[in-house]
Amino acid sequence: MGKVIQMKGIVKSFGNIIANNRVDFDLREGEIHGLLGENGAGKTTLMNILYGLYSPDAGEIYIDGNRVDIKSPSDAINFGISMVHQNFKLIQSHTVVENVALGLKGTGFFFPARTVERRIREFSQKYGFKIDPHTPVWQLSAGEKQRVEIVKAFCRNAKVFILDEPTSMLTPAETGELFKLLRLLRVEGKSIILITHKLDEVLEVCDRITVLRGGKKIKTVDINEVNKKDLASMMFDQEISFLGRENRMRKVDKDIILEIKNISVLSDKNLLAVKDVSFNIHRGEIFGIAGVAGNGQKELVEAITGLRRTVNGNIYILGRDVTNVGPREILDKGVAHVPEERIRMGVVPSMSLEENFILRSYNKEPFSDGLFLRYDVISNHAKELISRYKISALDEKSPAITLSGGNIQKLILARELTISPVLIVASHPTQGLDMKSIQQIHELLLKQKEDGCAVLLISEDIQELLSLSDRIAVMFDGRISGIRNTDETTIEEIGMLMVGGGDRV
Amino acid sequence: MNLIVDILRAAIPAGTPLLLGTLGEIYVERSGILNLGVEGIMIMGAVTAFGVTTLTSNVWLGIFASTITGGMMALIHAFDCVTLKANQTLSGLALTMLGSGLSGLIGKRYIGMPLSSKLQNVPLKGLVNIPVIGPVLFDQDPLVYISYILAFLFWFFLFNTRFGITLRSVGESPEVADSAGINIPAIQYFAVFLGGIMSGLGGAYLSVAYAPVWIEGMTAGTGWIVLAITIFSLWRPERAILGSYLFGGVRVLQYRLQPLGISPNILNMMPFVFTILVLMIASREISKKRIGAPASLGVSYQREKTL
Numbered sequence: 072m073g074k075v076i077q078m079k080g081i082v083k084s085f086g087n088i089i090a091n092n093r094v095d096f097d098l099r100e101g102e103i104h105g106l107l108g109e110n111g112a113g114k115t116t117l118m119n120i121l122y123g124l125y126s127p128d129a130g131e132i133y134i135d136g137n138r139v140d141i142k143s144p145s146d147a148i149n150f151g152i153s154m155v156h157q158n159f160k161l162i163q164s165h166t167v168v169e170n171v172a173l174g175l176k177g178t179g180f181f182f183p184a185r186t187v188e189r190r191i192r193e194f195s196q197k198y199g200f201k202i203d204p205h206t207p208v209w210q211l212s213a214g215e216k217q218r219v220e221i222v223k224a225f226c227r228n229a230k231v232f233i234l235d236e237p238t239s240m241l242t243p244a245e246t247g248e249l250f251k252l253l254r255l256l257r258v259e260g261k262s263i264i265l266i267t268h269k270l271d272e273v274l275e276v277c278d279r280i281t282v283l284r285g286g287k288k289i290k291t292v293d294i295n296e297v298n299k300k301d302l303a304s305m306m307f308d309q310e311i312s313f314l315g316r317e318n319r320m321r322k323v324d325k326d327i328i329l330e331i332k333n334i335s336v337l338s339d340k341n342l343l344a345v346k347d348v349s350f351n352i353h354r355g356e357i358f359g360i361a362g363v364a365g366n367g368q369k370e371l372v373e374a375i376t377g378l379r380r381t382v383n384g385n386i387y388i389l390g391r392d393v394t395n396v397g398p399r400e401i402l403d404k405g406v407a408h409v410p411e412e413r414i415r416m417g418v419v420p421s422m423s424l425e426e427n428f429i430l431r432s433y434n435k436e437p438f439s440d441g442l443f444l445r446y447d448v449i450s451n452h453a454k455e456l457i458s459r460y461k462i463s464a465l466d467e468k469s470p471a472i473t474l475s476g477g478n479i480q481k482l483i484l485a486r487e488l489t490i491s492p493v494l495i496v497a498s499h500p501t502q503g504l505d506m507k508s509i510q511q512i513h514e515l516l517l518k519q520k521e522d523g524c525a526v527l528l529i530s531e532d533i534q535e536l537l538s539l540s541d542r543i544a545v546m547f548d549g550r551i552s553g554i555r556n557t558d559e560t561t562i563e564e565i566g567m568l569m570v571g572g573g574d575r576v
Numbered sequence: 577m578n579l580i581v582d583i584l585r586a587a588i589p590a591g592t593p594l595l596l597g598t599l600g601e602i603y604v605e606r607s608g609i610l611n612l613g614v615e616g617i618m619i620m621g622a623v624t625a626f627g628v629t630t631l632t633s634n635v636w637l638g639i640f641a642s643t644i645t646g647g648m649m650a651l652i653h654a655f656d657c658v659t660l661k662a663n664q665t666l667s668g669l670a671l672t673m674l675g676s677g678l679s680g681l682i683g684k685r686y687i688g689m690p691l692s693s694k695l696q697n698v699p700l701k702g703l704v705n706i707p708v709i710g711p712v713l714f715d716q717d718p719l720v721y722i723s724y725i726l727a728f729l730f731w732f733f734l735f736n737t738r739f740g741i742t743l744r745s746v747g748e749s750p751e752v753a754d755s756a757g758i759n760i761p762a763i764q765y766f767a768v769f770l771g772g773i774m775s776g777l778g779g780a781y782l783s784v785a786y787a788p789v790w791i792e793g794m795t796a797g798t799g800w801i802v803l804a805i806t807i808f809s810l811w812r813p814e815r816a817i818l819g820s821y822l823f824g825g826v827r828v829l830q831y832r833l834q835p836l837g838i839s840p841n842i843l844n845m846m847p848f849v850f851t852i853l854v855l856m857i858a859s860r861e862i863s864k865k866r867i868g869a870p871a872s873l874g875v876s877y878q879r880e881k882t883l
Binding site for chain 2: 183
């Protein structure tokens with residue numbers, strides 16, 4: 072089997088973050104090749120480079136043995152590479168035909184829809200599924216939209232199909248149909264790259280698997296040579312620094328700060344994102360939630376902080392029922408929130424630091440005298456927090472957006488901690504930050520724990536969870552697939568639970 | 577009956593500059609660019625057409641020159657919005673101010689001058705004899721006939737060609753179009769340029785056909801009404817025809833009602849009151865039918881801004 076694609080020594084960085092660090096990758100003709108790794112491992116970046124969306128900082132790409140330069144998606148399409156993105160690249164208000172015809176060569180300038188319609192019908196007959204070419208895309212289900220994407224690729228005479236997390240939006244039945252279709256395409260000699268973090272899936276359909284971790288390639292293996300456990304251990308880092316473990320206080324109080332009882336929450340798409348989840352967090356405890364993004368963590372956090380209504384179950388803070396009471400009341404109960412998207416939800420980017428520091432308390436003494444803001448007090452307050460939390464900023468009047476990610480995160484924590492919270496809800500507090508900021512934020516959280524605060528820590532970084540948390544719950548598909556005492560678990564076990572292998576609690 | 581035919585017949589030329597401008601702006605907005613400079617481009621088209629016609633005594637040369645002026649003015653906007661990714665609203669408004677100032681300066685010497693060669697009515701033999709429709713539609717000047725053809729072509733190209741799908745996709749989602757290998761700047765430059773040509777042509781129609789004189793500020797809000805009709809037409813050329821002639825009719829009524837003793841101030845208000853009414857109707861329709869402005873209208877597109 073010839074090598075359709077070879078990528079050698081690919082490097083790509085975004086600012087300080089190295090997303091791909093000398094990655095080698097090769098794809099054979101007529102194979103389904105799984106690209107496996109955690110979120111942030113660099114899978115999508117690597118494929119975006121192959122598809123011409125990003126240009127690599129270094130490295131070479133060969134197609135059929137020839138060195139090529141892929142500068143844009145249209146180059147990639149000309150080389151026979153098509154990509155089905157996780158968020159479908161479809162125009163909602165246009166029909167299936169119009170979407171497929173966009174950028175398609177060989178349709179004729181006039182009445183392109185006629186040719187395209189014929190080709191869609193041919194394709195759907197050949198592979199045995201139904202699709203109405205004249206339906207607007209917004210009326211289609213996720214599975215149908217994905218088929219439109221595959222039809223699009225097919226009509227462009229793609230010989231390489233890149234599918235980014237193709238099953239994340241699909242029902243199990245739809246997933247089965249997708250795999251059937253992929254196998255049919257393989258029979259025709261097409262090559263398929265499947266980007267995923269789900270072990271069961273790669274084992275089910277792939278011929279070979281390449282594992283990425285932290286931007287580096289770990290290994291390319293043949294499917295017959297490995298089992299689930301091998302793959303999980305390749306995906307997750309084994310060497311954990313137990314830095315935080317010694318710091319952990321043994322005495323975890325009996326007082327329950329947060330009690331979650333059988334809650335269910337809907338996602339934006341009105342699907343059940345959190346399914347019957349229950350747990351308690353005690354005073355002085357850091358409770359970690361592990362899981363690959365999109366398994367309900369976001370909706371769970373939003374329900375606890377009052378940003379999203381629950382459809383079922385109850386939430387108690389210090390024994391008081393705060394289910395669906397709204398964010399302000401929950402904040403006033405002493406809940407600090409470090410949100411997932413720090414720039415979009417954590418600060419007002421264009422407002423000054425001092426103003427961002429009082430977003431929680433602008434309406435209260437001493438910052439307000441009822442009618443006017445007291446800027447002298449606000450300014451002093453800001454100066455004090457800047458020096459106490461070692462935030463590097465020009466001054467307290469500069470807009471928050473001028474700060475680096477780490478400093479924005481410290482700003483948010485500084486603001487949230489001024490209320491002496493009883494509970495901190497921290498979503499991915501260190502995601503995308505440099506080592507120094509990460510360490511400072513870890514120290515801040517551990518300090519709060521010592522002071523008797525309960526912390527709910529949501530993270531995708533298992534290492535972070537293992538070094539900070541007392542207990543770790545793993546979320547998978549909206550449920551908690553297991554709760555473990557940190558001292559009694561391993562990175563492997565958590566990793567397995569994260570990718571869907573595990574007990575149901 | 578004669579009165580109605582008369583009004584309708586006058587409504588067509590009154591609506592023609594609106595139609596020309598709206599067809600252009602529909603394409604511009606379908607590409608995701610908002611051009612608020614229509615008023616400024618139109619008035620530049622008007623003064624160019626008048627000036628060149630005076631100089632060359634050839635009205636067609638004047639009309640041709642106005643399209644060049646319009647296209648060039650629009651390229652400034654394209655450069656601002658597509659290349660520099662500047663604020664589209666501001667760039668458009670600046671263009672309107674530039675146009676009104678510059679046209680006043682250029683047009684100083686043409687004030688009060690008669691036009692040497694005006695666009696004449698050419699009744700189309702045969703067609704003109706059809707009752708009602710004949711005199712209304714086919715006893716007009718050549719530019720009106722050209723606008724009929726253009727309206728058809730704009731509709732046809734938007735919905736039945738590969739170019740049309742590309743243009744609409746760019747305005748709906750430049751991201752999707754980009755990943756399909758479409759050259760987005762090229763499409764947007766082209767659309768804005770074409771829009772400028774059409775606005776220039778609309779301006780020319782005012783100064784060499786509709787009222788063959790040059791008066792400073794003679795567009796008097798025509799460009800702004802074009803923007804309103806663009807919304808009313810739901811970004812569809814075939815609906816632009818309806819909208820433009822409706823407004824043309826209002827403008828004609830404005831003059832016809834004057835002898836009846838209605839205050840001219842109130843009559844002068846009519847097109848703008850009508851604009852508000854029409855926009856209210858259009859908004860209702862937009863929310864009801866789940867159709868609306870091109871989704872990326874007014875938003876500059878940049879690749880690789882993630883992370």
